[in-house]
Amino acid sequence: MLGLFDTIAAVATPPGQGSIGVVRVSGSEAARVLERLFRTPSGRHPRLGKRKSVHYGWLVDPFDGHNLDECILLWMPGPHSYTGEDVCEFQVHGGMQVISSTLDLVVRCGARIAEPGEFTKRAFLHGRIDLSQAEAVMDLIQAKTKQSERLALGNVQGDLRNRIRELRKQILRLQAHLEVRMDYPEHDDEAMANEEVKQVGQVLLHSVQSIIRDGKRGRMLRDGVVTAIVGKPNVGKSSLMNALLGRDRAIVTDIPGTTRDVLEEWVDVRGMPLRLLDTAGLRETDDVVESIGVVRTREQLERAQLLLVMLDVSRPLDGMDLDLLKDTRESRRLVLLNKVDQPALWDESNLALVEGDAVVRMSTVMRWGMDDLESAVVELCLGDAGDMEGTVMANSRQVAWLSAAETELQEAVGSAMRGDTLDVVAVSLQEAYATLGLVIGEQVGEDLLDEIFSQFCLGK
Ligand SMILES: Nc1nc2c(ncn2[C@@H]2O[C@H](COP(=O)(O)OP(=O)(O)OP(=O)(O)O)[C@@H](O)[C@H]2O)c(=O)[nH]1
Ligand SMILES: [Mg+2]
Incomplete structure (x- = not known):
């Protein structure tokens, strides 16, 4: 069983030769790992503060004392790093052997090899990003055209999350009105409450349907x-x-x-x-x-x-x-x-x-x-x-949940139209609220998270 918060490491650059290769480390042991491996040109430990910093020096094999390669070290302490944890990146020359020796040393100094997508999963688990943003990171990496890149970037920045949050806020407001009316029935009449659900519910439905429509278009742009x-x-x-x-x-x-x-x-x-x-x-x-x-x-x-x-x-x-x-x-x-x-x-x-x-x-x-x-x-x-102006991209998982939320909202509006009691209407609204939460990763089970993040590439 892999520890959820072990210190993890992976090669972040693609396999093969390149001008540089990057080995990324994240976790509470990151500072200790780099202090064992990295020396400044004068042979000292790098001075690490509470802020991000860049250091030039040498990667040293602590087991035989030899220099392995020249190295640029990036230090990005948590919580304001990609994962929310202490992160360091070793930039070495991009030869396959240099990179694999670097990773090997990092592991011997206390890190373990990361699973695919584990860095992004941590960003999610630490609340740095929600699930829609995490998935958008993968879409961004895989984007094949300018248009799909733009939509993915929008979601990395929270476009879909903001639309979902706004919808949930409106549902919550509607629910609050219903609660008040249920608690003080003498001040109000049920017909008025149902009228509000009908009106606001229709608007919400319209928004959900437009995201689903966009999602289908966005999917073509993403997958081709x-x-x-x-x-x-x-x-x-x-x-x-x-x-x-x-x-x-x-x-x-x-x-x-x-x-x-x-x-x-x-x-x-x-x-x-x-x-x-x-x-x-x-x-x-x-x-x-x-x-x-x-x-x-x-x-x-x-x-x-x-x-x-x-x-x-x-x-x-x-x-x-x-x-x-x-x-x-x-x-x-x-x-x-x-x-x-x-x-x-x-x-x-x-x-x-x-x-x-x-x-x-x-x-x-x-x-x-x-x-x-x-x-x-x-x-x-x-x-x-x-015309993709104002479009947000939703993937098939998100569209499936949006469709479920659509059905629940339709039920709420249907209930209100039939003049059902307010508690019946409230149940459907509650379900729609919870389902929309799944889109951005609230109360999503561990299995599903594993499945989503396993589709990521190594080192991301
Ligand atoms: N005049 C003219 N000739 C064309 C045009 N398009 C293709 N050709 C010619 O038609 C011939 C066949 O073109 P291809 O592109 O190989 O046709 P294809 O449909 O791939 O043929 P197959 O692979 O045999 O199924 C070639 O000599 C082309 O130069 C066109 O718009 N105008
Ligand atoms: Mg042909």
Whole structure:
């Protein structure tokens, strides 16, 4: 069983070589560990005060007295450190051996290796941050676009926490009014109290629903959207992949059946991270390799959250195109009419087939229509052109609890509308209050905390 407040240590920089490597230590023994390991150029112990400080010197192996490396030492005493405990960081040269020797010495001097996310978990346990902020730290590390970074940073700074706190404050105020009325029924009548619950409850419901909606949009920005380019061979799928990536990632030739396997790359479309899949063109084929590719394309059709269905307007549409349009009718899709730089040989009346769909006319070789394509992708994923101003990001765990709170608030409002007694209304409000508390980590069980923090990277 690992001690909850042992002194812990981990390498905070990524594995491999770099200009510096950082070993981080947190806990009540941090000062003792560093005093054994660190010497100033004149061979003294560093002078540690109650304030943060930086020291230059040498990392010394106390077991054989040899210098291990030059070192910058950061001293960040609790409670105003990241974890809330005494923290020190050894910055050494970023060679794998130097870093692992440093960690080894730190452990031999009394620290133990930290679990993934344990530093952030401590920040939470010491009340430095709430759970929504702790999770946002991970989102920030994993952010793939400027937009998702901005939303994650908002939550690190407490955007979601502030919205939740405000909601809880309003519920509490409402509850207090109900309590007074229950205690002094002679001064008031129940109908008025229920009217207040109805009105305020509706406003609260609206706020919860808007956070849930934002949460879903935020999730796409955080996790990205799996987007498959599909179509028959030679329509220009790989050309589009390359155009969106800005480099020649996929092989492009005029031979139908060029792409055999699924290629995956991240692209940033106006702040939306897309996990873009270029697939093998769909057709009946006797070629063994190509037919395996076609099977894979069909698998991606199932997996993708967004389909870019590409048609080539310089050729008449055929059965393959029609089947694809039919098969993907229920999916979230954008229809791309490619090669508009060529004389159109398809029948304009075919447009009736894609009525109600988002359609973009484009030419990947001329780079025509790329702006329209990007706008359409963002709008299909985020709605209303993806304006994220004022949005907060909620993850799936938080959205699940927000949805539970939504149901409880609906019950409270329903009760009030039916004219139930005030104590019945109060119970639903109490539950909504408690459920919202879970979002920011109040009374969350140890198991769940372990699960959340175990998804963190080592050293964070
Ligand atoms: N004129 C014109 N040619 C294009 C356009 N887009 C792609 N092409 C050409 O069409 C041919 C096929 O392009 P690819 O991008 O390899 O097509 P694909 O859909 O990936 O084909 P497969 O991998 O065989 O399924 C190439 O010769 C491209 O240069 C376009 O917008 N206009
Ligand atoms: Mg291709």
